[in-house]
Amino acid sequence: MFITLEGIEGSGKTTAVAGLVAYLEGKGHVCTVTREPGGTPFGRRLRSILLDPDSGDIDPAAELLLYCADRVQHVRKVIRPALAAGRIVVCDRYMDATLAYQGGARGLGMALIRDMHHLVLPPLQPDVTLLFDLDPRVGLARAWAAVEGGQRHRRESRFETEALAFHETVRANYLALAREAPDRFAVLDAAAAPENVLKQIVDVIVPRLPQPLADSFA
Numbered sequence: 558m559f560i561t562l563e564g565i566e567g568s569g570k571t572t573a574v575a576g577l578v579a580y581l582e583g584k585g586h587v588c589t590v591t592r593e594p595g596g597t598p599f600g601r602r603l604r605s606i607l608l609d610p611d612s613g614d615i616d617p618a619a620e621l622l623l624y625c626a627d628r629v630q631h632v633r634k635v636i637r638p639a640l641a642a643g644r645i646v647v648c649d650r651y652m653d654a655t656l657a658y659q660g661g662a663r664g665l666g667m668a669l670i671r672d673m674h675h676l677v678l679p680p681l682q683p684d685v686t687l688l689f690d691l692d693p694r695v696g697l698a699r700a701w702a703a704v705e706g707g708q709r710h711r712r713e714s715r716f717e718t719e720a721l722a723f724h725e726t727v728r729a730n731y732l733a734l735a736r737e738a739p740d741r742f743a744v745l746d747a748a749a750a751p752e753n754v755l756k757q758i759v760d761v762i763v764p765r766l767p768q769p770l771a772d773s774f775a
Contacts, residue, residue: 558765560577560686562689563686564690567699567703567717568696569691574590574647576758577755577759586645587645588647589645591631591646593651594607596631597634599630600627604627605712610712617664621659621663625655625677628655652670658716685765688743691747693725695748697721
């Protein structure tokens with residue numbers, strides 16, 4: 558099973574990943590936890606470029622190509638092998654992030670991104686995508702508080718420095734993607750307390766687990 562988590566900065570995905578994986582593993586299921594960018598050694602080097610404010614104004618096309626390179630390596634070296642081994646893959650961001658950020662907010666267009674990915678990757682759609690929906694003002698306040706408090710590294714805050722309008726566009730893009738694929742997306746209230754967010758996640762995930770797994774949650 559392939560689960561992805563999406564949302565704007567500060568939406569609580571990282572906290573939720575830990576809670577979701579602890580829940581699944583507590584039921585005896587083996588998980589591979591990964592993220593984009595940075596799910597491989599090669600990807601971690603790309604992440605250090607893509608998220609570093611010192612990288613400055615990266616051209617949107619160059620940014621897209623770096624994300625695509627990260628994903629090719631990630632899918633082939635981590636995600637597909639884990640799925641083939643029967644593991645549950647829990648991934649913090651995947652292709653929907655590229656559509657929402659580079660396709661929409663950067664203005665490159667959804668069709669271009671989908672076409673490019675089809676050229677270099679076999680089709681691999683998540684079984685379920687959890688969208689952590691949140692007012693960008695709240696998300697950015699959370700994100701900067703985490704930076705100031707040391708929970709997040711300042712060297713990974715390049716997107717947080719974007720204008721509020723950018724993040725509002727990203728959120729609108731995510732919600733549009735969710736409307737296009739309602740069977741795959743579950744839109745969560747990310748403004749809720751962490752324990753309530755986890756309950757929303759469990760309520761979504763359990764009915765979608767393959768039957769032998771779902772039975773163990775009864």
